[in-house]
Amino acid sequence: MSKNFRLVLAGLLIGLCIGGAVTSSQGRQALKRRYINLPSKNPALPFTDAVLVGDTLYLSGRLGTDPKTNQIPADVDQEVRYLLDSFKETLSAGGMTMDNLVTVTIYCPDLTLYDKFNAVYRSYFGKDCPARAFIGSGPLLRGARFEMQAIAVR
Secondary structure: OOHHHHHHHHHHHHHHHHHHHHHHHHHHHHOOEEEEOOOOOOOOOOOOOEEEEOOEEEEEEEEOOOOOOOOOOOOHHHHHHHHHHHHHHHHHHOOOOHHHEEEEEEEEOOHHHHHHHHHHHHHHOOOOOOEEEEEEOOOOHHHOOOEEEEEEEO
């Protein structure tokens, strides 16, 4: 390696290190977390409904339980509505709407329910829906047919 090349390379490495230190410091500032729990959340459960980090909201997995009885309804469409309504409520607590969702993951032990889920799901979005995975799973808590988790960005 020539002496000039080594000097240029050393300068680049120093610049990257200094730049990285500034970015790390700024990154730590942006990583302040705001924990969001809805009033209906059972405080004994070991999770948070959502965590806001900068402009990104990470939403915990939720089931479509009836908010009054905390039970899974017999009607599939109603279960999906309860599920999506709870996401709307959590997003609102984080200052966002369904349009802020960028990715959604749905777990479902019965993949024959895919079309039934989509019929209700579509009605909660405008023209564009977030990126999504619909994953076949084992049994879900409380006999739920769906569990959903998501990430939203302001």
